[in-house]
Amino acid sequence: MSSVTERRSAGEWLQLAIGGAIVAVMFYPTVWMVLSSFKTNRELFRDPFGMPSTWRWSNFAQAWEQGGLGGLYMNSLIVTTVAVSLSVFCATAAAFAFSRLEFPGRRWVYRLLLIGLLLPPPVVAIPLFGLLRDIGLLNTLWALILPGAAWSLSLTVFVMTGYFRSIRPDMEEAALLEGASTWQIFRDISVPLVWPSMLTMAIVNTINIWNELMFALLFITDDEKRTLPVGLIRFFGRYSTDYTMVFSALTITTLPILALYFLLQRHVIAGLSATAMD
Amino acid sequence: MAAAEEGQPAPLATGGRGFVFVLPALLLFGLFVLLPIGSSFWLAFTRWNGFSPPEWVGTANFERAFRDTIHLRSYVHVTLYIMGTLVVEVMFGLVMAVLLNSDRRGFGLMRGLFFSPMVLSMTAAGVLWTFVLDYRLGLLNATLTALGLSELTRPWLAESSTALISIIFVSGWRFAGFYMIIFFAALRRIPRNIYEAATLDGAGPIRQFFTITLPLLRASMMTCVLLVVTGGFAGFDLFFTLTNGGPFHSTEVPATWIIRPR
Numbered sequence: 001m002s003s004v005t006e007r008r009s010a011g012e013w014l015q016l017a018i019g020g021a022i023v024a025v026m027f028y029p030t031v032w033m034v035l036s037s038f039k040t041n042r043e044l045f046r047d048p049f050g051m052p053s054t055w056r057w058s059n060f061a062q063a064w065e066q067g068g069l070g071g072l073y074m075n076s077l078i079v080t081t082v083a084v085s086l087s088v089f090c091a092t093a094a095a096f097a098f099s100r101l102e103f104p105g106r107r108w109v110y111r112l113l114l115i116g117l118l119l120p121p122p123v124v125a126i127p128l129f130g131l132l133r134d135i136g137l138l139n140t141l142w143a144l145i146l147p148g149a150a151w152s153l154s155l156t157v158f159v160m161t162g163y164f165r166s167i168r169p170d171m172e173e174a175a176l177l178e179g180a181s182t183w184q185i186f187r188d189i190s191v192p193l194v195w196p197s198m199l200t201m202a203i204v205n206t207i208n209i210w211n212e213l214m215f216a217l218l219f220i221t222d223d224e225k226r227t228l229p230v231g232l233i234r235f236f237g238r239y240s241t242d243y244t245m246v247f248s249a250l251t252i253t254t255l256p257i258l259a260l261y262f263l264l265q266r267h268v269i270a271g272l273s274a275t276a277m278d
Numbered sequence: 279m280a281a282a283e284e285g286q287p288a289p290l291a292t293g294g295r296g297f298v299f300v301l302p303a304l305l306l307f308g309l310f311v312l313l314p315i316g317s318s319f320w321l322a323f324t325r326w327n328g329f330s331p332p333e334w335v336g337t338a339n340f341e342r343a344f345r346d347t348i349h350l351r352s353y354v355h356v357t358l359y360i361m362g363t364l365v366v367e368v369m370f371g372l373v374m375a376v377l378l379n380s381d382r383r384g385f386g387l388m389r390g391l392f393f394s395p396m397v398l399s400m401t402a403a404g405v406l407w408t409f410v411l412d413y414r415l416g417l418l419n420a421t422l423t424a425l426g427l428s429e430l431t432r433p434w435l436a437e438s439s440t441a442l443i444s445i446i447f448v449s450g451w452r453f454a455g456f457y458m459i460i461f462f463a464a465l466r467r468i469p470r471n472i473y474e475a476a477t478l479d480g481a482g483p484i485r486q487f488f489t490i491t492l493p494l495l496r497a498s499m500m501t502c503v504l505l506v507v508t509g510g511f512a513g514f515d516l517f518f519t520l521t522n523g524g525p526f527h528s529t530e531v532p533a534t535w536i537i538r539p540r
Contacts, residue, residue: 008382012380012382015377015380016382016384016385018377019374019377019378019385019388020384020388022374022377022392023378023388023391023392026391026392026395026451026454027391027392027394028417029406029407029410029417029451030394030395030398030406032410032417033406033409036409044415045414045415048415048417048420049420049424086306087306089302090302090303090306091303093299093300093302093303094299094300094302094303094304096299097296097297097299097300098300100289100290101289101290101291101292101296101299102289102291102292102293102296103292103293103294103295103296103297103300104294104297105297106296109300109304112304112307112312113303113304113307115311115312115315116307116311117508118508119315120508120511120512120533121512122512122514122532122533122536122537123315123318123536124311124314124315124318125536125537126318126321126328126536126537127313127314127315127317127318127321128310128314129328130317130328131309131310131313131314131317146306146309146310147310147311149306149310150306150307150309150310150311151310151311153303153306153307153311154307154311157303168287169287169290172290173287173290176290182290182291182295182296182299185290186299207396207397210399211399211400211401211515213400213401213514213515213518213519214514214515214518214533214537217518218537228399228401229399229400229401229402229515230401232399232401232402232405233401233405233518233519236405236408243409243415246405246409247409250402250405250406253399253402254397254398254399254402257397257398257399258394258397258398261394261397262390262394265390265393268397269389269390269393269459
């Protein structure tokens with residue numbers, strides 16, 4: 001048993017100092033981004049490191065308005081919420097079937113669903129464009145929701161099936177003896193049982209779909225239907241010489257997510273490491 | 279008893295009805311993943327402008343693609359990128375996981391800060407680093423000048439010789455935290471008494487790292503290498519935001535080449 005309350009040794013101080021220095025250097029660009037968003041362009045050139053002389057909150061209002069960030073946020077929110085719910089629900093039902101039921105073609109379908117782990121989405125970008133155009137979904141948010149959900153299925157099914165298999169089906173078998181139907185068992189017993197893993201996959205898929213760029217770039221042409229990543233790039237293209245404006249837009253779009261992350265840090269990290277291990 | 283526990287438990291239900299649970303996933307996946315993959319494969323042998331019916335041309339497209347030196351070089355770039363990210367993401371992540379593996383006050387916060395670039399979107403990270411690496415007001419050049427190394431300043435992303443290596447470092451900045459967490463989780467699973475026994479046998483920290491830690495992290499290491507390689511081949515966002523394949527195609531990768539009109 002090593003105790004945590006012992007005094008720090010010289011080696012531990014060294015560990016703290018080296019770790020702290022590296023972490024500080026890594027985190028500094030983020031701090032620089034936030035500080036720069038309060039400055040004027042001239043101030044940014046003259047003194048890139050210093051504190052802003054006055055804290056110009058108006059920069060944010062201006063970036064929010066001119067970049068139409070409200071609409072971008074809304075679209076990203078809709079796409080992410082619907083796509084993540086869809087993929088986690090479908091994947092959980094499928095994982096339940098793969099691990100708890102027996103039906104013809106079970107192994108075959110399971111392997112088929114994992115194909116997405118081996119192929120990168122850019123491979124299908126062009127045929128997918130044709131398909132979405134033919135079924136009339138191009139330039140709607142569905143063009144991001146459905147492919148986004150579909151491409152995150154492989155990982156979600158893989159992780160959820162693994163999680164189901166790690167839990168013994170005692171509760172489900174007991175419910176079966178009580179006369180519950182398969183659907184009732186799934187809804188009332190299995191889903192509450194695998195809830196932690198569903199939450200983990202929801203977090204992982206949220207990060208991926210919220211940040212998705214290529215499909216959003218190709219399948220959406222209306223400015224009102226763009227999501228945050230594409231909007232940010234276009235904003236950057238339009239105001240590439242108005243540096244503080246771009247910094248303000250960057251800060252507005254990243255700070256809420258950073259804040260949320262630091263709030264939920266424990267869950268995010270536990271979730272990601274659990275995913276990576278299984 | 280033990281044998282029965284290890285085997286697959288008996289299914290709750292058998293018969294075709296179980297297929298209903300797979301159907302939503304299979305429909306979604308079939309329509310938006312399998313179908314496009316299939317037509318991608320078929321269209322590769324045709325001439326198709328996206329509107330009129332495709333026309334069979336055999337392997338002509340492949341011959342054209344493999345005569346395209348920009349296309350071929352994109353595989354060299356992505357290979358260099360993957361090898362670079364193995365160092366700045368996986369190796370650096372492993373070193374940081376070992377360095378920040380402590381229950382002492384402050385280390386939890388440091389792990390959190392080290393991981394935080396992962397939560398920024400790839401585009402936000404890309405735009406931010408365009409500024410960090412900017413020639414005139416970039417943070418990197420300003421730091422070099424402040425340190426009296428102004429002869430090292432350069433337009434990092436606009437020079438062919440430094441563009442790819444810059445992207446590799448930005449990638450490392452964003453992803454090292456992710457690999458750190460994977461290794462950190464694995465480190466926590468190694469029983470502490472192994473290290474105590476090694477210490478009693480007179481093995482120093484570096485010897486312990488190579489003889490205990492590294493072998494026990496083999497499985498995580500494989501996961502990480504797999505993620506870097508598959509993720510690297512799909513890599514698009516950073517390349518698109520930072521250089522869009524330029525300057526002079528020196529950072530062209532398959533993903534940016536695929537969607538380039540020609």
